[in-house]
Amino acid sequence: MNSEKSTQLLSPTDHFSVLLSSTLRGARLARLLATDWMRTRDLPYGVAEAAEHLVAELAANAATHGRVPGRDFRLALQATTAVLRIEVTDTRGDRLPCPQPQPPSVDAESGRGLLVVEALADRWGVMQGPVPRKTVWAELALASDRPGM
Template sequence: MNQEKSTQLHPPARHFSVLLSPTPRGARLARLLATEWLRTWGLPHGVVERAEHLVAELAANAATHGRLPGRDFRVALLTDPVAGTLRIEVTDTRAEAAPHRRASADPLSESGRGLLLVEALTDRWGVRLGPVPRKTVWAELDYTQPD
């Protein structure tokens, strides 16, 4: 009796990570590099677009609020094709500067809406502290792998 085991083939998990200077240029480079990597991974277009905005916002926050001279920030992208998730992580060295959503942003202000944007674009997000002096702000997007 010949029994064939059917195995589903899943695309491999993918990982990208880079250290960047905590400057506006570093934040822009984070967005550009992340977008390029995400496009090569074959993720759905809508996920790539959402992720591009999230990386831009989280990297800008790290460069602005998590900045310490001489200490870089890290951007990491991780896919789990079995679960259908993309995880974005941005780590800086200012654990004491945890992000917090403002109750109401001044409509004329040029800042203060970042975490509202993060909440709107993600399926889940949060903050993980450590190891000292680091904090990681993470965001997850669910997706369905194209056929």
């Protein structure tokens, strides 16, 4: 067996999608599956590390704030030669995240997830529909001239 590390080139678009239970266990599985998927694509380390945190935050939000009993959430990852896009879709289209997240009070136990998304993503946003769904997405540039790399 050849011990050299093989480099997998990204196709024009490389896509992964999975439905997961709207539970904290489902959110954890989303992060693990995304980490494994990214590892097999040889994404730049800084991008993969940021993407793991983004998936963890977006999936945790879907499992807590976007949870509807008996309905799953969807994790989708799409990589092109220039961008990694992360999408998490849940069935609570009536509960949209604030586009300009504000820091919570110092003693608050939650409320920092979207601040993490804002800090790590090059771009992020929300798409509504089809009813009753919403998709929260985040993008990371794959170029080597990405800030912080």
